[in-house]
Amino acid sequence: MSEHDLDEQLPEGGATVRPVVAVVGRPNVGKSTLVNRIIGRRAAVVQDIPGVTRDRVSYDARWNGREFVVVDTGGWAPDAQGMAAQIAEQAELAIAAADAVLLVVDATVGIQDVDEAVVRVLRRSKKPVVLAANKVDDQRTEAEAASMWNLGLGEPFPVSALHGRGTGDMLDAILQALPEAPTEIFDAPRGPRRVAIVGKPNVGKSSLLNKLAGQQRSVVDDASGTTVDPVDELVEIGGTVYQLIDTAGIRRRVKEASGHEYYASLRTQGAIERAEICIVVIDASEPISEQDLRILTMVEEAGRALVVAFNKWDLTDEERRFYLTREIERDMVQFGWAGHVNMSALTGRHxxxxxxxxxxxxAAWETRVSTGKLNAFLGRVVAAHPHPVRSGKQPRILFGTQAQAGPPTFVLFTSGAIDPQYTRFVERRLREDFDFQGSPIHLEVRAREKRRDRS
Structure with a gap:
């Protein structure tokens, strides 16, 4: 097979722009539970504590053959202060960006002042609104849902986000409220590259996303672990649009994380899997921790491209930089292939x-080496540094091929078992010759089976 044949053939043409539904309401009315019901999986963080969802978070959804985007928001409160005010602002931004709004109210407690304040905001937005009266788990509570007519938004749809009751009718109404999705032609045959921003809590991940986005996009607070959901944002960096995923800080051990932090920690790992490249943010002003190294290992094992961002550089002095260099040489030797950036998300430096x-x-992650070039390289390496003799035998590399890119994966066919040290040596030389800076390399060795003697 030629090198050209190995290249993935990507279809040309248009891509559908999906309409957006913003899910809003006061805190703890069951918005995230309803979002999980709509998208058919447990993706949004759900807990019985008001205000668990802090940023606006988008998910792909599909109903009756139509695709749309659901944006989960933090609880909206008109007189909010501090972080609650930021969360309310995120909800208003979501309403402004949406094609339709799903207002969720709690049928079991009736109309509250906050519900009426949300309605006033929705009227000003002039967006089509579908009203969901949640927590109607049986027929007895349907009469309570009927009282929601008084909000003046038309028919309330009695639903149970927990059990799924009535959600079909609500989704039909949402589809009626949404505009038909237009088709746009993109120059690029695929969507933006997916970049996950990961790191332990409070190293500045949300600040970095905000600086890259050029706006206040994630809720930022000095309290460790402020972001609990993965937050997707299309951001243009250096003329290229990327899909950035800002994730919850990974706790020391999943077992130690309680409640919503436990699920957020699990999904952070999911965000790494979903990404093509990860920016691991490390606090340069503090010693490199086991947590930092564990996150780097997760990225490497997932086979994702990697950039290490040493943040809070403005808080380091000469002595700290000296020790940081020593820590990198001692503790991060296995990640020497990763690109490094010394920066400050707060000041914007670098x-x-x-x-x-x-x-x-x-670019390194997607590099393809033709079979011809790879075998010429292997021939040179083996001639200059043959495998050591073991038990009177010297295994040889017969030939090699690249099985895939993203991450670059190579298969070496050999005459016998190869020492792990020799495999690492070949990997090191591959990096030097073909410039895989920023990308992990996977090497698979397949030893030829011994022929059985025929009697």
Whole structure:
């Protein structure tokens, strides 16, 4: 097979722009539970504590053959202060960006002042609104749902997000409220590259996303672990649009994380799997921790391209930088292939270098080496540094091929078992010759089976 044949053939043509539904309501009316019901999986963080969802978070949804985007928002409160005010602002931004709004109210407690305040905001937005009266788990509570007519938004749809009761009729109403999705022609045959921003809590992940986006996109607070949901954002960096995923900080151990932090921690790992490249944010002002190394290992094991962002550089002095260099040499030796950026998300210093590092790492991640070039390289390596003799035998690399890109995966066919040290040596030389800076390499060795002697 030629090198050209190995290249993936991507279809040309248009892509459908999906309409957006914003799910809003006061805190703890069951918005995230309803979102999970709509998308058919447990993706949004759900807990009986008001205000668990803090940012606006988008998910793909499908109903009756139509695709749309659901945006889950934090609880909206008109007189909010501090972080609650930021959360309310995120909800208003979601309403402004949406094609239709799903207002969720709690049928079991009736209309509250906050519900009426949300209605006033929705009227000003002039967006079509579907009213969901949630927590109608049986017929007895349907009469209570009928009282929601008084909000003046038309028919309330009695639903139970927990049990799924009535959600079909509600979804039909949402589809009627949504505009038909137009088709746009994109120059690129695929969507934006997916970039996950990961790291332990309070290292500045949300601040980095906000700096890259150029707006207040994630709720930022000095309290560790403020972001509990993965937050997707299309951001242009250096002329290229990327889909950035800001994730909850990974706790020391999943077992130690309680409640919503437990699920957020699990989904952070999911965000790494969903991404093509990960920016691992490390606090340069503190010693590199086991947590940092564990996150780097997760990215490597997932086979994702990697950029290490040493954040809070403005808080380091000469002595700290000296020790950081020593820590990198001692503790991060196995991640020497990753691109590094020394930056400050707070001041914006060297943040622009992140875009260059992303581009370079993704290019390495997608590199394809033709079979001819690979075997010429292997021939040179084996001739200059043959495998050591073991038990009177010297295994040889017969030939090699690249099985896939993203991450670059190579299969070496050999005459016998190869020492792990020799495999690592070949991997190191591959990096030097073909420039895989920023990308992990997977090497698989397939030893030829011994022929059985025929009697």
């Amino acid at each position: 943040v622009e270098r992140v875009g260059v590092a992303i581009e370079s790492a993704l």
